[in-house]
Amino acid sequence: MLTRILTPEARARLARIALVKPDKARGVEDVILRAAQMGQIVEKVSEERLISLLEQINTQTTKETKVTIKRRQSVLDDE
Numbered sequence: 239m240l241t242r243i244l245t246p247e248a249r250a251r252l253a254r255i256a257l258v259k260p261d262k263a264r265g266v267e268d269v270i271l272r273a274a275q276m277g278q279i280v281e282k283v284s285e286e287r288l289i290s291l292l293e294q295i296n297t298q299t300t301k302e303t304k305v306t307i308k309r310r311q312s313v314l315d316d317e
Contacts, residue, residue: 240267243270243271243279244283245282245283245284247285248282248288251285251288262292265295266292
């Protein structure tokens with residue numbers, strides 16, 4: 239089904255993404271397939287359109303990383 243919806247360039251980009259982040263690639267595939275089933279996609283999805291979909295998904299699913307450093311107190315440390 240995706241071969242009919244995506245251009246060869248978009249398929250290649252999605253395959254490269256799947257190598258690095260399979261869960262993200264699966265999410266993008268699901269979004270594209272749902273849109274195609276609902277009739278929202280009338281022409282093949284180009285690489286540029288795929289990039290914009292990825293950017294939209296990235297803004298929706300960004301995780302904020304927080305790093306906390308706790309130093310151990312040594313016997314030699316002045317208090």
